[in-house]
Amino acid sequence: MPPIASAQSQPVARTVLPDPLYYLANFQRVIQRVYERYDDLLSTEEQDFYRRLQLLSGDAQALYVRLLTRKGPLFRTSKLRYQEISDQSQAVADLVAQQLVIQPSEINLLDTFPLFTKQEWLELLPGAAAQRLAKAALVPLLQSLPEPVQTIIEQQGETLIQLNSSEHFATFCLLYFSNGRQDLTEFVLRDLGVYRYENYSLARATRVFTHREQIDKMLAYYRLRDVLDDLASLSREEILALNTQLPAIACSQQQDKCRGNTLVQRRIERLRLRLARQLERLEAWQDALALYRQCQQQPSCERQVRILHRLAQHQAALKLCQQMFDSPSEAEQTFARQFHPKLLKALGQAATKPAPPALNEVQLFLTAGDSPNVELAAAQSLSVSGDCFYVENTLFLSMFCLVFWEAIFADVPGAFSNEFQTGPHDFYEEDFASQRSQHLESGWRKLEHWQRAPDDLIQVAEQKHGIATPFHMGFMPAPELLKLAITRISLRHWQIIFERLLRDLKENRNGLPDLIYFPNTGGYELVEVKGPGDRLQKNQLRWLHYFAEHQIPCQVAYVQWQ
DNA sequence: GCGTTAAGAG
DNA sequence: TTCACACCGTCTC
DNA sequence: GACGGTGTGTCTCTCTTAACGCCA
Ligand SMILES: [Mn+2]
Ligand SMILES: [Mn+2]
Numbered sequence: 001m002p003p004i005a006s007a008q009s010q011p012v013a014r015t016v017l018p019d020p021l022y023y024l025a026n027f028q029r030v031i032q033r034v035y036e037r038y039d040d041l042l043s044t045e046e047q048d049f050y051r052r053l054q055l056l057s058g059d060a061q062a063l064y065v066r067l068l069t070r071k072g073p074l075f076r077t078s079k080l081r082y083q084e085i086s087d088q089s090q091a092v093a094d095l096v097a098q099q100l101v102i103q104p105s106e107i108n109l110l111d112t113f114p115l116f117t118k119q120e121w122l123e124l125l126p127g128a129a130a131q132r133l134a135k136a137a138l139v140p141l142l143q144s145l146p147e148p149v150q151t152i153i154e155q156q157g158e159t160l161i162q163l164n165s166s167e168h169f170a171t172f173c174l175l176y177f178s179n180g181r182q183d184l185t186e187f188v189l190r191d192l193g194v195y196r197y198e199n200y201s202l203a204r205a206t207r208v209f210t211h212r213e214q215i216d217k218m219l220a221y222y223r224l225r226d227v228l229d230d231l232a233s234l235s236r237e238e239i240l241a242l243n244t245q246l247p248a249i250a251c252s253q254q255q256d257k258c259r260g261n262t263l264v265q266r267r268i269e270r271l272r273l274r275l276a277r278q279l280e281r282l283e284a285w286q287d288a289l290a291l292y293r294q295c296q297q298q299p300s301c302e303r304q305v306r307i308l309h310r311l312a313q314h315q316a317a318l319k320l321c322q323q324m325f326d327s328p329s330e331a332e333q334t335f336a337r338q339f340h341p342k343l344l345k346a347l348g349q350a351a352t353k354p355a356p357p358a359l360n361e362v363q364l365f366l367t368a369g370d371s372p373n374v375e376l377a378a379a380q381s382l383s384v385s386g387d388c389f390y391v392e393n394t395l396f397l398s399m400f401c402l403v404f405w406e407a408i409f410a411d412v413p414g415a416f417s418n419e420f421q422t423g424p425h426d427f428y429e430e431d432f433a434s435q436r437s438q439h440l441e442s443g444w445r446k447l448e449h450w451q452r453a454p455d456d457l458i459q460v461a462e463q464k465h466g467i468a469t470p471f472h473m474g475f476m477p478a479p480e481l482l483k484l485a486i487t488r489i490s491l492r493h494w495q496i497i498f499e500r501l502l503r504d505l506k507e508n509r510n511g512l513p514d515l516i517y518f519p520n521t522g523g524y525e526l527v528e529v530k531g532p533g534d535r536l537q538k539n540q541l542r543w544l545h546y547f548a549e550h551q552i553p554c555q556v557a558y559v560q561w562q
Numbered sequence: 563g564c565g566t567t568a569a570g571a572g
Numbered sequence: 573t574t575c576a577c578a579c580c581g582t583c584t585c
Numbered sequence: 586g587a588c589g590g591t592g593t594g595t596c597t598c599t600c601t602t603a604a605c606g607c608c609a
Binding site: 563564565566567568569570571572 | 598601
């Protein structure tokens with residue numbers, strides 16, 4: 001059960017923000033910016049929401065923001081006490097006048113129950129018997145009383161208020177951040193220095209959503225996503241009903257290739273993919289197929305092929321599988337090649353499984369208990385003859401960001417719309433590179449330069465350390481590692497790796513080997529460690545095959561404990 | 563009392 | 573809201 | 586053994602406090 005916040009406790013010493021009304025300033029910034037930028041796309045309710053906010057006193061606005069950032073929607077006014085709000089009663093009255101807060105007349109016991117402590121509820125239940133029960137077990141006892149909520153409110157001398165119109169603020173946040181994930185805490189964490197964002201240009205910032213329809217679909221998406229939290233408990237009929245609630249894919253406006261449209265479309269498709277996957281679990285194959293056919297994104301095709309195979313519709317499966325040979329996605333191509341023989345065999349045709357390229361595989365015998373995990377144990381054993389680092393994706397992704405920093409944060413139209421972005425909106429789009437060819441060129445030259453002047457790389461890494469990138473929240477590899485990497489890995493190898501990353505940042509940003517090993521004898525080697533029972537994953541295989549194809553030194557080390 | 567969990571806040 | 577691993581059951585050789 | 590599917594821990598900002606349930 002949610003605990004009740006204490007209003008009496010005094011704030012403890014902590015990092016201090018200069019303005020005690022910092023949260024109000026942040027709130028106003030969001031509201032104002034969205035009101036200006038999305039003026040013509042706001043509904044009349046949202047416009048009115050803005051207007052009502054403007055009519056509030058400072059105290060009332062501040063209190064409203066406090067309520068927005070606390071768990072509600074019901075509050076005990078006695079639990080709201082803020083130093084910077086001088087007249088709380090007046091603030092509440094102002095909010096009530098603008099309908100931003102409601103004084104509820106009739107309140108459900110179940111909604112009120114969490115607001116009061118077990119002790120407080122027990123005052124309504126005479127006798128020692130109830131004392132021993134768990135708090136939740138008091139509910140049926142309280143329900144048998146005439147007016148439990150009214151009684152406890154009077155007994156505690158309490159006033160309850162209910163936050164209203166908070167959904168409009170959620171919409172404003174969606175428009176400010178262009179997603180439903182970030183909120184006012186972004187401002188605080190940035191001001192505290194927890195998050196640091198690159199100081200990219202917002203001079204040409206534009207809005208992401210261009211039609212009201214996109215906004216409504218985004219809002220519908222977030223509502224439905226919450227419903228899908230307990231997807232596993234839904235029946236086939238319920239899932240199909242949810243599917244019909246998904247907004248139509250195509251915007252009735254022309255199907256622009258603008259960001260807003262693609263964003264909405266992909267979000268909704270991801271929900272449909274989840275629904276289809278659940279239909280598979282329920283063995284509703286035809287329904288699942290029907291939903292998958294409406295989806296462009298992965299793994300739609302793969303799932304369809306698998307279902308058709310399971311339904312013994314091998315011709316249809318084969319046809320779709322062969323189409324996947326030409327997929328722009330390497331992952332889809334690989335799946336198609338591997339699944340193809342199975343289908344041919346099912347159709348009675350001769351099938352030859354493509355021999356996978358040979359990998360450099362070795363056994364590594366380690367004594368158990370040295371280290372908490374296999375990767376570190378393997379790294380430790382390799383360290384006797386060189387330097388070894390447990391890097392996984394971090395080394396190459398961080399280096400990618402450092403090398404192409406100017407490209408990533410370049411002032412490309414439509415790339416940035418607010419100050420809390422880890423990267424441009426089109427980072428994972430196909431034309432990310434072509435939109436920034438000049439900047440990428442200078443990145444390649446910078447890489448060459450850093451090979452001759454590693455200290456320059458280390459200096460830039462230090463400078464960018466802590467700044468959020470599309471891949472992670474700002475961690476850069478240690479200088480020793482950077483220096484070894486930039487000097488031991490040849491320019492050609494860097495190019496080969498970065499070219500693959502640039503081909504498909506989303507698909508190739510993972511699966512890089514666990515370790516990088518720099519032997520004392522020179523050179524380097526990438527090492528994927530596999531403990532007993534672990535196997536190479538598909539994304540790891542794709543990288544390893546690519547490395548093998550381009551003579552990039554790598555091996556798979558199978559650890560056996562001794 | 564003690565450990566767990568969650569709210570709240572900067 | 574990501575990524576990599578651990579584990580389990582089934583199919584195949 | 587290969588392979589698919591699923592669960593899990595890890596990310597998560599960090600710190601303080603209160604409520605709750607369990608145990609002695
Ligand atoms: Mn790993
Ligand atoms: Mn590994």
